[in-house]
Amino acid sequence: MPRRPAHFCNCGRIVAACSRCVCQQAADRVRKxxxxxxxxxxxxxxxxxxxxxxxxAFLIVNPTCKRCGAQATDVDHIKPHRGDRWLFWDRRNWQALCGHCHDSHKQREERHALKCEALV
Known part of the structure; x- marks a missing residue:
């Protein structure tokens, strides 16, 4: 299977495929x-x-990730509560996720949903 070639960053450095330049990492730290x-x-x-x-208590009753079946470590709010205390404590809005699914797939979906809301 062919590998992607290295590319040039806007700052002029050569960056390996699937990597981020030092300047991009620094910009990310500042933004965060x-x-x-x-x-x-x-x-x-x-x-x-x-x-x-x-x-x-929820993780004892729901020990596996809802997405991949791995050991669950996080309780996620299916619909983001955005400060709504009722939605925050509504157990029907909770799901057990492993760290990987919570930190990657779920966060990506929420960012996409925010972008779509902004367009409306």
Missing amino acids: ARHDRNRPSARERGYDRDWQRERA
């Missing part, structure tokens, strides 16, 4: 830090001791 400054803490968003207790 800027976003985090404006974001409330996990506790302020509702992820407190009560959430940890309910999360642990």
Whole structure:
């Protein structure tokens, strides 16, 4: 199977296929830090001791990832609650996911949904 060739970054460096340039990684860190400054803490968003207790109980009852069947480590809100306390605590809106599915597939879907909402 052929491999993708290296490419040039906008800064002029040669970057291996499927990699990001040092300048792109630095720009990502700056962008994420800027976003985090404006974001409330996990506790302020509702992820407190009560959430940890309910999360642990949910994972005991639902030990496998809803997507791939691996060991579940995260409780995900199917529909993002966006600060709605009722939706946050609605167990019908929870699903057990492994770390990989939660951090990659699910986050990508939510970003795509936000872009679609912005277009409407």
